[in-house]
Amino acid sequence: MFLASLLLGASAVASVHAASSSFPAGVIATGTQGVTNPPVPTMPTTINQTSMARLLSLNSIDDFCLFAPPTGPSVIGNTETEEVAWCTKPRNGARVIPDGTITGVTFLKTDFYVQIMGTGDFTKLNIQSGDQGGELDPHGATGAGNPVGGNVTTNIVDGLDEPIAEWMLYIDFNQFCVRACTNANSTYAAEFMCWHELDEMGCEFVMPGVYNPPGTFESCDADVAYPPGWYPTATVAGTTSFSTFAQFFTGVFTGADGQPTPFTVGDTVTPSAPFSTPSSSNCVTQATISNGIALASLSSGAVGTAPPTNLPTGGASGSPGATRGTSAAASQGSPSGKMLLFPCIC
Numbered sequence: 001m002f003l004a005s006l007l008l009g010a011s012a013v014a015s016v017h018a019a020s021s022s023f024p025a026g027v028i029a030t031g032t033q034g035v036t037n038p039p040v041p042t043m044p045t046t047i048n049q050t051s052m053a054r055l056l057s058l059n060s061i062d063d064f065c066l067f068a069p070p071t072g073p074s075v076i077g078n079t080e081t082e083e084v085a086w087c088t089k090p091r092n093g094a095r096v097i098p099d100g101t102i103t104g105v106t107f108l109k110t111d112f113y114v115q116i117m118g119t120g121d122f123t124k125l126n127i128q129s130g131d132q133g134g135e136l137d138p139h140g141a142t143g144a145g146n147p148v149g150g151n152v153t154t155n156i157v158d159g160l161d162e163p164i165a166e167w168m169l170y171i172d173f174n175q176f177c178v179r180a181c182t183n184a185n186s187t188y189a190a191e192f193m194c195w196h197e198l199d200e201m202g203c204e205f206v207m208p209g210v211y212n213p214p215g216t217f218e219s220c221d222a223d224v225a226y227p228p229g230w231y232p233t234a235t236v237a238g239t240t241s242f243s244t245f246a247q248f249f250t251g252v253f254t255g256a257d258g259q260p261t262p263f264t265v266g267d268t269v270t271p272s273a274p275f276s277t278p279s280s281s282n283c284v285t286q287a288t289i290s291n292g293i294a295l296a297s298l299s300s301g302a303v304g305t306a307p308p309t310n311l312p313t314g315g316a317s318g319s320p321g322a323t324r325g326t327s328a329a330a331s332q333g334s335p336s337g338k339m340l341l342f343p344c345i346c
């Protein structure tokens with residue numbers, strides 16, 4: 001009886017959303033869309049630079065979105081619950097990333113995830129200059145996501161906008177990396193490939209890959225990394241064993257009785273690097289990315305459809321010599337770590 005209705009349900013869904021039924025368990029988000037989001041990814045949408053929409057689409061080197069603060073200058077660690085979507089194109093009812101903000105992008109498509117890394121001047125997205133950033137994911141202190149109601153789709157697997165259950169995004173004032181986990185097998189569950197509890201380790205540790213300096217715009221296929229913090233130890237009869245690293249953290253937990261209790265989680269020895277860096281292949285480079293939308297002609301908070309008029313080019317501004325704020329060393333002590341680790345003491 002239950003099986004029959006389950007199958008009926010699956011075929012009903014399949015008629016509107018052909019391919020989702022072929023995804024492994026845990027990959028496709030089955031819950032409802034965040035309340036500030038459109039029901040499905042949509043493009044184009046009216047430009048609204050005060051939008052509170054929180055739906056990211058991660059589709060290509062010039063069609064992706066980031067989470068950043070709604071107002072600024074703000075530090076990510078203090079605004080994780082309220083970040084909003086900023087997109088390279090006018091989509092999802094979200095804000096548009098101004099041309100010239102992004103100074104480099106590497107887009108990677110792998111068998112298990114889509115990953116985008118980049119550099120830019122994210123003070124233009126309300127992040128305080130020098131902010132060492134933080135980590136955003138669909139879990140958060142309350143389980144409703146950081147930001148609350150934040151959602152992610154990608155069309156890289158089958159050309160359809162698939163809602164993705166597990167993702168992670170690190171952003172600071174001049175660097176970002178984001179991964180959405182599009183596949184799973186019995187070795188790599190989606191939640192492990194997008195593991196969200198290494199928020200002080202930085203992009204190159206958590207999302208290894210070929211990180212290019214600013215000025216490079218590159219789209220590649222790439223090998224699959226080991227899940228964040230996983231180190232292969234031995235392979236016996238074709239099965240690999242792993243050790244896993246848990247970020248060290250001490251804190252104070254206030255229990256139901258109101259009494260503060262100190263606690264410690266994680267490993268005392270922090271590794272300096274992931275086990276390996278996956279190779280990229282089939283790379284295609286381009287000069288820059290831009291949308292040609294003259295946002296400056298819209299006053300702050302303005303709404304408009306802003307057809308391309310003059311075409312400012314992205315990629316020229318920014319500070320190539322700036323320090324990498326999302327590096328592991330730079331983000332030690334990031335206030336974001338403290339909030340995000342509470343769920344794991346349950």
Ligand SMILES: *[C@@H]1O[C@H](CO)[C@@H](O)[C@H](O)[C@H]1NC(C)=O
Nearest residue numbers: 029031032138144145151163
């Ligand atoms: C939206 O995000 C929430 C919180 O993470 C999640 O429970 C829900 O499944 C997501 N919905 C979609 C359609 O992605």
Ligand SMILES: *[C@@H]1O[C@H](CO)[C@@H](O)[C@H](O)[C@H]1NC(C)=O
Nearest residue numbers: 046048049050051052053303
């Ligand atoms: C722009 O977004 C804000 C915040 O969601 C909303 O209050 C406002 O109505 C939107 N404007 C338009 C024209 O959609």
Ligand SMILES: *[C@@H]1O[C@H](CO)[C@@H](O)[C@H](O)[C@H]1NC(C)=O
Nearest residue numbers: 111112184185186187188224
């Ligand atoms: C899962 O996929 C990874 C990456 O391709 C692979 O190394 C591993 O052997 C796969 N596991 C199984 C059980 O097929």
